[in-house]
Amino acid sequence: xxxxxxxxxxxxxxxxxxxxxxxxxxxDVMVASPSAGVLLGIPAESLEGKSxxxxxxxETANEQFxxxxxxxxxxxxxxxxxxxxxxxxxxxxRRFSMTASCAENGGKRAGVTFLLDDVxxxxxxRERETAILREKNRLQYxxxxxxxxLALSVAHxxxxxxxxxxxxxxxxxxxxxxxxxxxxxxxxxxxxxxRLEELVAAVVRLSSLPHPRLTALPLGGLVEEASAxxxxxxxxxxxxxxxxxxxxxxxxxxxxxxxxQALHEILLNALEFSGRDxxxxxxxxxxxxxxxxxxxxxxxxxxxxxxxxxxxxxFFTTKARGAGIGxxxxxxxxxxxxxEIDVRPAEGGGTTVAMRLFDTPEAGLxxxxxxxxxxxxxxxxxxxxxxxxxxxxGLTTIDAVRAIQEKExxxxxxAWGVYxxxxxxxxxxxxxxxxxxxxxxxxxxxxxGTNDGPA
Numbered sequence: 001x002x003x004x005x006x007x008x009x010x011x012x013x014x015x016x017x018x019x020x021x022x023x024x025x026x027x028d029v030m031v032a033s034p035s036a037g038v039l040l041g042i043p044a045e046s047l048e049g050k051s052x053x054x055x056x057x058x059e060t061a062n063e064q065f066x067x068x069x070x071x072x073x074x075x076x077x078x079x080x081x082x083x084x085x086x087x088x089x090x091x092x093x094r095r096f097s098m099t100a101s102c103a104e105n106g107g108k109r110a111g112v113t114f115l116l117d118d119v120x121x122x123x124x125x126r127e128r129e130t131a132i133l134r135e136k137n138r139l140q141y142x143x144x145x146x147x148x149x150l151a152l153s154v155a156h157x158x159x160x161x162x163x164x165x166x167x168x169x170x171x172x173x174x175x176x177x178x179x180x181x182x183x184x185x186x187x188x189x190x191x192x193x194x195r196l197e198e199l200v201a202a203v204v205r206l207s208s209l210p211h212p213r214l215t216a217l218p219l220g221g222l223v224e225e226a227s228a229x230x231x232x233x234x235x236x237x238x239x240x241x242x243x244x245x246x247x248x249x250x251x252x253x254x255x256x257x258x259x260x261q262a263l264h265e266i267l268l269n270a271l272e273f274s275g276r277d278x279x280x281x282x283x284x285x286x287x288x289x290x291x292x293x294x295x296x297x298x299x300x301x302x303x304x305x306x307x308x309x310x311x312x313x314x315f316f317t318t319k320a321r322g323a324g325i326g327x328x329x330x331x332x333x334x335x336x337x338x339x340e341i342d343v344r345p346a347e348g349g350g351t352t353v354a355m356r357l358f359d360t361p362e363a364g365l366x367x368x369x370x371x372x373x374x375x376x377x378x379x380x381x382x383x384x385x386x387x388x389x390x391x392x393x394g395l396t397t398i399d400a401v402r403a404i405q406e407k408e409x410x411x412x413x414x415a416w417g418v419y420x421x422x423x424x425x426x427x428x429x430x431x432x433x434x435x436x437x438x439x440x441x442x443x444x445x446x447x448x449g450t451n452d453g454p455a
Contacts, residue, residue, distance in 0.1 A: 019116030023052045023073055025109055039096070039116050041088030052112075061087040065096070072100035072112050083119070095123040151207040155200045162200060166193030199315070202325045206314060209329065212255035212336050214361065219259075219292065220247040223283055226260050230267035230281075237271055240278045247285040250292050253360040254337055262333035263296070265326035266353045270298035294355040297346045311343050327353075337361050 013020060019036030023029060029047045037044030040055070047054055052073050056066045064084045071077040082098045097117040103110040169190035176183045227243040234241035271279055282297045303311060310316045312331045317324030327343070330353070334341040340356040381400050385392045388407045392400035 019114070019118075021047070021055070021114040021116070023112040023114070025111055027052050027073060029054065030111070036114075036116055039094065039118055040086070041090055041092065057087070057089070059087045061085050061093065065098070068098055068100065069114070072102060072114070076102045076104075076109055076112075078102045083123075093120075094118060095120045149207075151203050155203045155207070159197065159200045162193055162196040166190055166197065169193055202315070206325050206328065206332075209258075209332055209336075212258050212361070214253050214255060217252055217254045217256045217259070219250045219252060219254075219285055219294065219357075222256055222260050223247055223263065223285060223294070226263040226267065227281075227283065229264055230271065233264075233268055234271050234279065238277075239271060239274070241267070241271060242278060242280045243267075244280070244282045246283070248287060250285055250287055252292060252357055254357065255333075258333045258336065259357075262330035262355070263294075265330045266296050269326045269353075270296070270300060270351070274298065274300040276300075288356075290358065292357045292359075294357065295352055296354075297350055297352040299350045302345050302349055302351050303343065305345070308343060312341075330355075 013031060013033045016033050016035055019039045020031060020033040021029060021036050022031040029050055029052060032044040032047040034044050037047065042054075052069065055069050056062075062085070065086045068079065068082060068084060072079070078100050080099050082100075084096045084098050086094045086096050088094060095118070097119045099115040099117075101113045101115075103113070169186050173183055173186040173190055175181075176186055223245065224247075227241075227245065231241045231243070267281060270281055276299075280299045284293070284295045284297075286293055312327050313324075314328045315324045331341050334355050334357070337357060338361045339358060342354045342356075344352055344354070346352040381404070382392065384404055385400060388404060390400075390403055390407060392403060
């Protein structure tokens with residue numbers, strides 16, 4: 001007669017919502033829960049007492065599942081929440097989240113425990129959502145490109161008449177001065193024509209912002225270069241800029257030209273709005289958990305709280321002259337890197353513009369993406385790299401995947417989401433390359449390519 005403990009254990013196994021399979025040290029199935037039989041499409045009772053190879057199915061779709069089971073039983077390789085495709089004997093496709101625990105007793109293998117969780121519905125739902133988001137991204141991208149082309153076309157059509165008006169107004173202004181006639185009217189026409197040309201130039205700048213070209217970028221050097229440029233710009237405004245720098249040694253994958261322009265616009269904004277001849281700015285750069293914080297604080301008059309919601313709007317300005325696109329360009333540049341930018345009053349007066357950037361643009365994108373183990377193990381990447389004769393030590397998983405893709409003849413992609421438009425059905429990493437786990441303990445990112453925008 002079974003003991004109370006045995007009865008309780010059997011009831012627990014029978015009521016488990018996930019599949020449970022226990023392999024003994026000899027490689028035979030000790031326990032197979034009813035849920036495991038349902039998930040695998042094999043009666044649980046027909047598995048118990050049989051070799052673990054009974055779990056192996058010949059279908060191509062089960063290759064990853066078979067490899068996971070074999071590695072755990074024969075090599076003692078444990079893993080957690082590995083996403084794996086599986087095809088049942090009746091042909092029904094499923095998606096499992098597999099976990100393997102390899103027990104030891106006195107240094108010897110004491111068996112393997114598998115947990116199978118059916119995430120097919122979640123996976124299909126996520127696929128549908130991803131497809132919808134990808135289509136939305138494509139439509140938004142096309143719409144933005146169309147609006148940019150329209151803006152450039154309109155700007156071109158306005159620029160020529162504006163230049164002609166300005167030229168004739170200047171000629172008229174000179175004639176009035178030579179004849180000692182009133183110059184107020186032609187001067188107004190000339191100044192407004194110049195303002196119109198400035199607005200047209202601003203539209204062209206805003207519409208012509210390129211897609212980021214990504215490289216490994218030391219942010220400290222970028223900040224020093226931008227501050228030096230801003231000090232030169234201050235001289236043309238008959239002002240003096242004093243920059244106090246507090247910079248950590250930080251490197252990210254980004255477009256140096258684009259971020260440098262964003263920082264220059266922020267510093268130029270501080271110069272133009274300050275009512276002092278000497279403008280003091282503090283720039284800090286520090287790593288914060290999973291991101292980098294770049295903050296610019298000035299000692300100017302600050303921004304009124306009722307105007308803060310509008311500071312990033314194009315053509316919004318409180319200056320008598322100016323297009324009001326400096327902060328708009330800065331936000332666009334940071335957004336292209338999937339970062340964040342914020343304007344807030346500084347303690348003691350002035351304004352702080354804070355930018356939050358990530359090690360890679362896809363790391364920022366990953367905040368909104370599906371978070372969780374994606375089924376690709378670092379050891380699997382290293383093994384695959386060795387087979388191809390590649391050394392991936394010190395690379396992020398994404399960079400290692402890119403190197404493997406290039407070696408196998410695929411065009412490198414980034415992560416599923418905005419950048420995943422390659423459509424390569426045979427690519428083994430389409431769902432896994434969103435991971436940012438580092439291989440080894442090296443902090444430096446070695447980036448193996450550039451990006452001209454969505455593939």
